[in-house]
Amino acid sequence: MMLDNQFADNTKPPVLITADKLDAGKSGVIVGYNDSSKNTVIGQLQRLGLVAGARIRLNRAGPFGDPLDFSVRGYRLALRKEEAAYLRLIPE
Numbered sequence: 193m194m195l196d197n198q199f200a201d202n203t204k205p206p207v208l209i210t211a212d213k214l215d216a217g218k219s220g221v222i223v224g225y226n227d228s229s230k231n232t233v234i235g236q237l238q239r240l241g242l243v244a245g246a247r248i249r250l251n252r253a254g255p256f257g258d259p260l261d262f263s264v265r266g267y268r269l270a271l272r273k274e275e276a277a278y279l280r281l282i283p284e
Contacts, residue, residue: 194279211279220281
C-alpha cells in the first residue's frame, strides 16, 4: 500500500518552502517559482541568477523583517519579502 506522501521507491517527497520563510543563516536550493502569472517579477529574478539549481542563503533580515539579505552565486542581494515569496526552495 502506497501512502499519498511517498514515492514509489518508499521515499518521502522533498519539503518545499519559499525563500521568505528561510531562517537567518539557513540555505536552500531553488527548484522553481510560485504564481507564473507574474512573469515580469519571475523574469527579473531569473536575470539576477535566481534560477533552478542555484543555492541561496538568507544572511539576515532588515528592520521589521524587510528587506531580506541573501547570498547567491557569490554575491549578495536584497529582496523584498513579496519578491522572495516567488522562489520555491528545498531547504538544506
